[in-house]
Amino acid sequence: MIQRTLAIIKGNSTKGDRTDWIQIINIYQDAGLEIKRARILAPMTLHMARELCKEHKGKGDYYRHLIRFYVWKNISIALWIEGENAIKKVREINGATDPKEAKVGTIRYLFGKSKRQNSAHASADEESSDRELPIFFPN
Numbered sequence: 001m002i003q004r005t006l007a008i009i010k011g012n013s014t015k016g017d018r019t020d021w022i023q024i025i026n027i028y029q030d031a032g033l034e035i036k037r038a039r040i041l042a043p044m045t046l047h048m049a050r051e052l053c054k055e056h057k058g059k060g061d062y063y064r065h066l067i068r069f070y071v072w073k074n075i076s077i078a079l080w081i082e083g084e085n086a087i088k089k090v091r092e093i094n095g096a097t098d099p100k101e102a103k104v105g106t107i108r109y110l111f112g113k114s115k116r117q118n119s120a121h122a123s124a125d126e127e128s129s130d131r132e133l134p135i136f137f138p139n
Contacts, residue, residue, distance in 0.1 A: 003086040004036070006132040007094070008052075008121040011043070011074020013111050020111045021077055024120065027107060031093055033083040039136055040077055044070045051135045052121070065116055078136035087129060090122040 007028065013020035025035060041048070049070040056063045070076060081090055095106025099118055102109035112118035123129035 002082060002084060003126070003129070004080065004082045004133065005087045005090050005123045005129045006121070006136065007079040007081050007090050007123075008136075009077040009079070010117065010119050010121065011069065011072075011076050012113050012117045013119045020119065024107055024111065025079070027093060028079070028081060028090065031083075031089060033081050033086055033089060035079055036082050037080040037137055038077060040075060041136070042075045043073060044076050046071050048135055052132060062116075069116060080133060080137050087123060087125060091124070094120045094122050 009021045009024050013024060025038075029035065044052075046067070049067045050057075052070070053063060053066050056066060083089065093107060095102030095108040095112075097108070097118055098115040099108045099112030102112065107120045108118045111120075123132050
């Protein structure tokens with residue numbers, strides 16, 4: 001089934017002269033996924049970050065750090081991705097949230113710094129995808 005999903009390349013992969021974001025896009029494309037739209041967020045707005053992370057609200061320091069990470073001087077890249085079973089495929093390509101637990105070769109294994117700075121976000125399911133895509137791609 002062809003699906004659409006959101007992926008975000010987080011700021012620790014775009015900071016300074018880092019070019020990890022190019023490799024990350026290539027990984028998605030090499031897996032047969034199509035980047036339909038991309039948006040550079042320099043940085044992500046507070047409203048966008050709060051909407052994206054609303055399911056984590058109430059988780060104290062984790063939530064505050066996550067919001068701060070998205071909006072604090074980092075450039076993130078939002079990607080509208082489509083393809084066969086795109087939601088599951090992107091999540092598998094990204095790997096476990098904690099890079100220390102991620103499979104070798106996944107984006108978070110290759111580029112993640114920590115559980116909070118793990119290089120990539122992906123919609124969890126169709127409901128999340130339907131909620132998250134319009135935050136970054138309103139039209």
